Each structure stands twice: as C-alpha cells, then as structure tokens.
Amino acid sequence: MAASRGEPDPRPPLSSSSSASEIHVRVNSRRGANAIHPVDIPTATTPPAPAPAAATPSPVVFREVKHFRSWVPWLLPTFVVANTVMFVITMYVNNCPKNSVSCIARFLGRFSFQPFKENPLLGPSSSTLQKMGGLEASKVVDRHQVWLLVTCIWLHGGVFHLLANMLSLLVIGIRLEQDFGFVRIGLLYIISGIGGSLLSALFLQSNISVGASGALFGLLGGMLSELIINWSIYTNKVAAFVTLLSIIVVNLAVGILPHVDNFAHIGGFLSGFFLGFVFLIRPQFGWVSQRYAPPGYLTTSVRSKFKKYQCILWISSLIVFIVGFTVALVLLLRGFDANDHCSWCHYLSCVPTSRWSCNSNPAYCSSTQLGSQLNLTCSTNGKSSTYTLQNPTASKIQGLCSELC
Numbered sequence: 001m002a003a004s005r006g007e008p009d010p011r012p013p014l015s016s017s018s019s020a021s022e023i024h025v026r027v028n029s030r031r032g033a034n035a036i037h038p039v040d041i042p043t044a045t046t047p048p049a050p051a052p053a054a055a056t057p058s059p060v061v062f063r064e065v066k067h068f069r070s071w072v073p074w075l076l077p078t079f080v081v082a083n084t085v086m087f088v089i090t091m092y093v094n095n096c097p098k099n100s101v102s103c104i105a106r107f108l109g110r111f112s113f114q115p116f117k118e119n120p121l122l123g124p125s126s127s128t129l130q131k132m133g134g135l136e137a138s139k140v141v142d143r144h145q146v147w148l149l150v151t152c153i154w155l156h157g158g159v160f161h162l163l164a165n166m167l168s169l170l171v172i173g174i175r176l177e178q179d180f181g182f183v184r185i186g187l188l189y190i191i192s193g194i195g196g197s198l199l200s201a202l203f204l205q206s207n208i209s210v211g212a213s214g215a216l217f218g219l220l221g222g223m224l225s226e227l228i229i230n231w232s233i234y235t236n237k238v239a240a241f242v243t244l245l246s247i248i249v250v251n252l253a254v255g256i257l258p259h260v261d262n263f264a265h266i267g268g269f270l271s272g273f274f275l276g277f278v279f280l281i282r283p284q285f286g287w288v289s290q291r292y293a294p295p296g297y298l299t300t301s302v303r304s305k306f307k308k309y310q311c312i313l314w315i316s317s318l319i320v321f322i323v324g325f326t327v328a329l330v331l332l333l334r335g336f337d338a339n340d341h342c343s344w345c346h347y348l349s350c351v352p353t354s355r356w357s358c359n360s361n362p363a364y365c366s367s368t369q370l371g372s373q374l375n376l377t378c379s380t381n382g383k384s385s386t387y388t389l390q391n392p393t394a395s396k397i398q399g400l401c402s403e404l405c
Helices: 075-094 106-111 124-134 137-142 148-154 159-180 183-201 213-229 237-254 260-278 285-292 308-333 394-404
Strands: 022-029 036-039 060-068 365-370 373-378 384-388
Touching: 036 237, 075 106, 075 124, 075 148, 075 159, 075 183, 075 394, 124 394, 137 148, 148 183, 159 183, 159 213, 183 213, 183 237, 183 260, 183 308, 213 260, 213 308, 237 260, 260 308, 365 394, 373 394, 384 394
Parallel strands: 022 060
Antiparallel strands: 036 060, 365 373, 373 384
C-alpha cells in the first residue's frame, strides 16, 4: 500500500578546473543500503596517448546516494510463530474431552475444539482463555494484574481468529519492518496492543478479551501517520491516502459485529497513529543529499534534518500519546467505567439488529444435582435443560451453561 517514492533530479555540478574531477551524484530513493556506491567506469585496455594538459578531459565519477536502508524482516514472522505456539499450548491446556461433554474434531484428542454453540471460532473455552491470561478488567482493577494488558495480545479465541490476524500481520508487518527495522516496528506493535487493551478494559468490564487485533490496527494507524508526516516524499499522495483510509474504515466497520472487540481496534489504531509520527519519521531529501554530496558539489543548503511541520507533528503526537496513555491507565486502575460517562459509546463495538443481539455478558446458570441428573437454568434467557452426568466438573457445567445461554 505504500506509494512509490519520488526520485528528485540531481542538481548540476559546479564547473571545475582542468585538474579537478567532475563528480555527479545520483539520488536514489529506493530502499537499499544507506551508503554511497561508486559506479565503475569501463576503460580501454591500452591507454591513449597523453594529450596536452589543457585538452585533458576531466574523468567522471558517479556516486549513488540511497536514502533508506532495507531491513531483513524477522521479528514479525517470529511474532506469528509465537502466537501460533501460544494457541497450540492453549488448546493443550483446554483439553476439551476431559472438561466438556461434547467436542468438535474429537480425533484430535485434547487438542479438539469446544462446541460451536460455545465457541464458533474453533477454539478453547472462555475459562481456558481466562486461565491463560485473557484480559479481564476486574482482575486488573481489583488484583492489579496489569500484565493481563500484555498477555491477552498473544492469545486467540480460535483457529479462524488466529488465521485472520496472522495473515494480516504478515501482509502489513513485513513491508513495514523492511522499511523501518525491527526495533521501531516491534515497539509500535507491542505498545499499540497495550493501548488497545486499555481502551477495551475501560469499556468492556465484564468480558474476556484476547487477540492481536489491537496491535494490528496500531500498524495500520502507523502507516497512516507515516504517510502524513513524510508527505513530501510520496508520489500519488492522494491516491495512497484515500486507499489506506478506506481500508481502515472498512476494518473498523467490521468491528460493529457482535463478539468483536472493536474498542481494542480503536485503541490500538489511535496508539499506532500517534506513535507513527514519532517512530516513522523520515529526514527530508535535501538533508540526506547534502550529507552525502562530495566537496565542491552544488547543493541547496539544508540545515535541519526534518521539516518544520514534521517537528511539530513529532512533538505534539508524543505529548498526546503520553498524556492519553497515562490517563487511561490511571482511570482503569481506579475502576473507572467509561460506559457510565458515554451512553452511546457501546455502539462503537456492536450495533444491534434484527439478526443479532449485542448482549455479550458472561453466561450464568443455576444448577441442581439429583443423583446423575444435572438441571441447569440460564439466568439470562430463562432456558432450562437436564443432563445425565456423574460428578460433573465446574468446567463441564460452565460449558453446558454457555451452550444453553
């Protein structure tokens, strides 16, 4: 999605004396090693007879300036592997045959999936996600388990959830890591994920939230701010901006479906957007060309590495991010419920229609056990059902309750 970089025309060199060499500089904005490479000039095998000093032509030496370094992406592919490994471990801990009455793909043994009614994403139970470090606002507030803001980024609700996020991470992240390196993109990914967790915990007080979506939206937000702060070096600026903005709007619109944590998407996007101005800033072409130009080459004097508007965006974005992140964390630790102060904000995460309901509260059931007969009554919809079970575990009862409700 990144638009092609424009290549500025090299400026004409100063005329030199007969004994000086004429030097041409080619400015290349394509990704490559951040160095100057001399270009070999083919010469004849037998040197020509020496001409008079006044008639001796000056040799021409070409030097190539490449503005941006190309990095070998390895961190984000490692993140993909880490997320996949964590999902496998989560399914191993879940052990559906032991903790549930029915399972999908039972031939997988303890890696089989929970029933569709309980988890339509082909994944573990909510109690397993809770045990593995899923985000629960009550634990962060009451028990100060702040690390849940980070651990939830590495967990996924099912196979479909994992595949969608990891494919998006490869498509978006690889190009960004090639352009900006693993340090900046790694920080952008992690901090954006935490920012998404913060906003999710402020609005979704009674749900378990997992997934790398907030971090992915942080990368999208970073791409948008990178386009803005490096506006002058892009060709087809408007087309690139409209395309990227359309992709972001469509993905955020998908978040209004039920069981999708759009607050994590919005929080991650806002975090990545402001951090992108800080981490993904590029020096202006004139400064780079001046830095690598040889002595005697005519260049426009550029004193500052960045343009004035870039500096303003860098400073203001850093201040906004630090203040916003700090305020959100303090409010969360104090038990602040954002829904009490915004009566319409819940529509940002789910819009109820005739086809679905936005009621995503955890399932609660009352149970009575008479011999091998277990009777469950859902407190949400009033449905009741009887099951034949000998000494059912709490996990089995919770799974049945989720299906019933």
